[in-house]
Amino acid sequence: MKQALAIWLFLLVLSGPAAAQKASIFPKGEIATTDNHTGTVWLKELSEADSMFTYSIATATFAPGAKLDWHIHPAGQILLITEGTGYYQERGKPKQTVQQGQVIKCQPGVEHWHGAAPKSTFAYVATTPVTKGKTIWLKRVTAEEYRR
Template identity: 70%
Template sequence: MTIRRIHKLILFGVLSVLSSQAMAQNAPIFPKGELATTKTHVGDVWLSEVSGHDSTFTFSIAQAVFAPGARLDWHSHPGGQILLFTDGEGYYQERGKPRQTVRKGELVKCQPGVEHWHGATPTRGVTYLATSPAKGKTIWFKRVTDEEYGAKK
């Protein structure tokens, strides 16, 4: 085997390793979860519980994966909620305020009792981790209208 052939084989091996590492970095951290069957959203939303609350840890962590165009109805959390966006692009809006675009790596603090909604953009899905204290269940309100969803900033 020639030196040139050995170099090509080594280069191919290195590129294969780098390619598989890049693919692994883009792989989801947690399983996608189960398709939500509740009537509190539009579009496809998958949910999975990452960690439930217990007698020591009084908060839970869940992952939500939204298909493009999917969104939750207006709602509030008695104890608040923190959303850590891990993939894609989405929207977050509090009642009476402009809609915000949120992206991978951003964090949103949903204040206790503040009515809001969140979901994917029309063209891109979004994934986030949500952590909530065990201070009451989510309170659901009206559906986000198409006009509210499509409103400009």
């Protein structure tokens, strides 16, 4: 996990105010074709987990209003918000507005969703430990849940 922290600190420095005026340091990736989101989401795997580094690192970029379905990360996930304004909500808790420069810690086994605000793009770098399995996808976020 120390290597992951070093990567996060590096990315945090690069995503400061001066970097915000430049193009993203990572490619936007390909439009996701999986059925676990609403709206347009681009994904780019930056580093896959292997026998030494048991976490994956990826970027996700959301068009305004795009959002992931409710889901669980068995071993948790850390999101470094690199662009725009979005939402993060855990089941049973109020929705939070999150913005560039914030770090979100998705606790292991906690049902949640995240996505872009209605009028903003939204992007993050995610590090996800895979030691306890991959993401478990659940139901769609309803329009009411998104608006609340």
